[in-house]
Amino acid sequence: MMRSAPVRIVLAATLATVTLSACGQSDGGGADSATEPTSSAPTSEESAPEPGDSASATGGEGATSTGGGAVLVAGETATTTTTRIISVSNADGEVSPRPVPLEDRAALDDFVSGFGADLGPQVRDAVRGIDVPAGQTLMGAVVAVGCDEPTGIELAQTFDGYEVTGIVPKVGVQCMVAMTSVALFLVETP
Template identity: 40%
Template sequence: MRRLLGSTAALLLASCPLAACAGGSDAGGSAASPTSQPDSGYVVSDELVSQTAGDGEIAQVATPLPDQAAVDDFTRGLADSLAAKVDEAVRRTQVASGQQLYGQVVAVGCDVPPAVTVERDPVAVQPEPVTSPKQECFAPVTTVALVVVLD
């Protein structure tokens, strides 16, 4: 099932400032960006958190984030500032009874995915392809997907 983000252009500009992508030295990033439409399947919500020079490695499956200890373990390989953004996004995310929060690093490169697809058993988040990928950038952008799914 395809999940689209609210404003792809705004997300791309916020998560990879022109100076950082075009060879400048700004290592800024974006706060979490929510999707723009509700899901009619088992995905309750999803959100992408991206930052230039955020570190981390792409994962094949999502990690359950049932408590703060799990969030701390999940963010351990990320740059401190991206870990803080992910932690803040997790704290804002509402998870009701019968739902589970997962996190996954879905991209590390010059581009932020415009959307993600969430698969089940095991929960895995796949980034949608970028329409016009950048050929090079000053520093890679790390994108973390946070998804809430029905148990």
């Protein structure tokens, strides 16, 4: 019995080494390979979202996806919403699934207070550029902190309100400084 203990340790170490060495390797098949995300080049002049247009809730930095918004039953997922995503490196902030209504200046001040010097002003400028139609509320949420920029959001109605998740492509970019991504979007006012 004493002799089998060292053999078990060597066997376990060998198994762990073989298992770990296979991590990150691909046989060249499409299942593990990432594709380059498509994005439009940022422009100096961005248009504000227009209500009533229909599109999915995806797009790159500065991209807008628009829709009339719909009242969702708890557990349903929104298929369209007006979305603007702003991403800035080294901007602080924590991801939260609960969006914040940005109904007035005090709410906006509170929302951007934890952001760095670059992200706060960009969010303020974006909010000023969004026309909020009657019957809708502008919401904001930090949807990602990391190396990969979200291409859109998933929005769901729960019993506690809205829940938002950033759609982050599986690109696997390595970075020295993480980006903080804020989503601004319109929802129907309850």
